[in-house]
Amino acid sequence: MNLTIKYYGLLAEAVQRQEELFWFSQDSIEELLEALYAKYPPLEGMDFQVAQNNKIVPTETIITGTEIVLLPPFAGG
Amino acid sequence: MNLTIKYYGLLAEAVQRQEELFWFSQDSIEELLEALYAKYPPLEGMDFQVAQNNKIVPTETIITGTEIVLLPPFAGG
């Protein structure tokens, strides 16, 4: 399937983009992250959370949407 | 000694004055209150605190100043 991957803040700087289409044939966010680490090695050491359908989800979650968002530490307030 | 007695709020309404000179020859606030109750019977059932030298003091306190203040419950804020 063709996923839209979005990157915010420090992560967008690290991968040098805010958004991309990414072809992915497996099931879980964990597997997606492995594919992304292969493409962007610096990402692996970084602190972030993953959101699907406007919720933070654990990495073992199965991908159900078409958009996955990588979020660096929050700094609101 | 001649004390100045001050009354605030509900107490001033009850004794119908805000301030008076009161001749008093004993030692403690407790004794002063007995004298005031004799003069103003409604005062005895009322809820109040007594201040001397800008401090709330217990009724067994010996009178050291020339001004004694009777304070009804606080309502600031």
Add this chain to the structure above:
Amino acid sequence: MKDRKPKSVFIEGPISSEFIGDSIAKHQSKTTIGAHNIFLGQVRADTLEGKTVKMINYSSYEEMANVTFHEIREAAFAKFDLSCMHIYHSLGGVKAGEICMFIFVSATRRKEVFQAIEYLVNEIKEKVPIFGKEIFEDTSHQWKVNS
């Protein structure tokens, strides 16, 4: 920046929203501050036995009140790591819906302001000799007691 000289707390009549806004604006030059907390007391139109409070007329034993406000300020500066603290209370008539108390604390970090504001409000309500005459729409009155 500690701001510890004795200050006047009492304001005649209600505290305006413009006064509060101006007070906030004055803190923009203090760039070590990260968190402000403001408490406002507002006069409620409480209904008692079918009668509604129209305004509260505040009075105080001011001599003791000023001493007590100063002690409460000093104690709060000692307990909490605050940059600034401002306390204002109305005297005289304040109508229902108007503001009668304004407490403003500022610190580098938020934890300090939460603790300080609650401490200050509780201390003031408990210890400062301020009296409130609740005046009803029919001009009868009763004396307010803090709960």
Add this chain to the structure above:
Amino acid sequence: MKDRKPKSVFIEGPISSEFIGDSIAKHQSKTTIGAHNIFLGQVRADTLEGKTVKMINYSSYEEMANVTFHEIREAAFAKFDLSCMHIYHSLGGVKAGEICMFIFVSATRRKEVFQAIEYLVNEIKEKVPIFGKEIFEDTSHQWKVNS
């Protein structure tokens, strides 16, 4: 009066003291309110390795942020007996000394507002995807992390 429709939280640039003053003034018609509590986040001119923060540029994953703000509002209305709740956060550039967050809760009694304001600030800092790029005087930057 519950005020529970989804509302826009984000404001472009800093939150002005006039906006805060106006917001306070709007509550004077709500005469069941006895206590307001306001939290303001202000950008600090922190110094790191000899460089001083000049401004923070805020960005957000807005779609999720709006959902999360709504959930936090609903949870706070369920937990605390509040009359009103207003939350505003800046996006874009906010200079040191300017205000980037404004949280305003009102209730009949003071206890509710103290608990609610601390709950809201902590929930927002922890759960809302807002990012802050701290820009130093020499135009270099680093990404802020809530502590």
